[in-house]
Amino acid sequence: MPETSTRIGYFDSLRAWAAVAVILIHAAAPEWGSLPPTDPQWQVVNVFDGMARWSVPVFFMVSGALFLDPAREVTVDSVYRRSLPRLAYAFLPWSVFYALLTRTGDGVGEVLRPIVIGHDHMWFLWALAGLYAATPLLRPIAANRPLARYLVHLGLVVTSALPLLAAIPGPDVVGLPIVTAMQFSVGYTLYFMLGHLLATTRRPMRLSWLWTVLGVAATILGTSLWSVLSGAPVHVLYEYLMPPVVLASVGVFAAARRHRHASGLVRLLADHSLGIYLSHMAFLLLYEAVGPKTVPILQVPMETVFALACSLALAMVVKRIPRVGSYLA
Numbered sequence: 001m002p003e004t005s006t007r008i009g010y011f012d013s014l015r016a017w018a019a020v021a022v023i024l025i026h027a028a029a030p031e032w033g034s035l036p037p038t039d040p041q042w043q044v045v046n047v048f049d050g051m052a053r054w055s056v057p058v059f060f061m062v063s064g065a066l067f068l069d070p071a072r073e074v075t076v077d078s079v080y081r082r083s084l085p086r087l088a089y090a091f092l093p094w095s096v097f098y099a100l101l102t103r104t105g106d107g108v109g110e111v112l113r114p115i116v117i118g119h120d121h122m123w124f125l126w127a128l129a130g131l132y133a134a135t136p137l138l139r140p141i142a143a144n145r146p147l148a149r150y151l152v153h154l155g156l157v158v159t160s161a162l163p164l165l166a167a168i169p170g171p172d173v174v175g176l177p178i179v180t181a182m183q184f185s186v187g188y189t190l191y192f193m194l195g196h197l198l199a200t201t202r203r204p205m206r207l208s209w210l211w212t213v214l215g216v217a218a219t220i221l222g223t224s225l226w227s228v229l230s231g232a233p234v235h236v237l238y239e240y241l242m243p244p245v246v247l248a249s250v251g252v253f254a255a256a257r258r259h260r261h262a263s264g265l266v267r268l269l270a271d272h273s274l275g276i277y278l279s280h281m282a283f284l285l286l287y288e289a290v291g292p293k294t295v296p297i298l299q300v301p302m303e304t305v306f307a308l309a310c311s312l313a314l315a316m317v318v319k320r321i322p323r324v325g326s327y328l329a
Contacts, residue, residue: 009262012262013259013262013266013270015269016265016267016269017256020269021055022055022056022277023308026307028296029049037224046227053240053248054216054252061191061192061253064193069200084133094119095117101285122278138189152190152194155193163242169230205250208254210251211250212247215247216244218244219242269312275314276311278328
């Protein structure tokens, strides 16, 4: 992901594994939406997808740990002169590529609008841009630990717990429009600040693996039960701000911090995580078009490995393009 100059072993591990997990999510997505929840194969896909939902939150948490680091100088000027332009340099070429690859009409609007918005998975860069722009405001909060904890607690209530209550079938007690408006007010700032707090706490979290297991299990089992009872796949607990995903994300981040050394392969994946993230959808689309089809328990891992290998290879080539490669991959 962008801004990777700081070499911290467990950040490399988080970036690398999150890149793999994102591909797993997208490889499972077509089957997840096309099968009924009572089909055993849907349950297999639910396991693949549910076990990887922590991936995008972890990317936000690593960025938060870096940008809110008190030892690092981040100013309004540096954000707008360096950080945001780097995102734009990565976003625009790939957005043009996907707009041309997936266009369904010949009108100018059919191409220009997807270029501005980006492909489905590129929403992450827009969200990251907002957090980068807010960083000069968030750093004074991060420097005051009680205030930082308050922001996290506020986020857990208004962006995680209340939206879950509003999504549960039954009387609209909470008020979905109000909850949605409140959720936007804090949003992914929750993960940005969580990354800072977890990275700077003096006593690393114990039993972090248990947090991960509980979060993943709640995501998978809750989604399974909710979907079967509803008669159709229900995506609510997959949302990145839902409590089970928050729980799993915190567990993964804390567990990685306890193992600070990264292997050569992990560092390779981490160094090219931006290129992998941006390009992997093209290879998943290619596999969906011409790749062999089999049962999901085999196909999802096959697609994941194929897209990971191809996107890593492409990112390694692109990154070596003089002057511009480091911005694109």
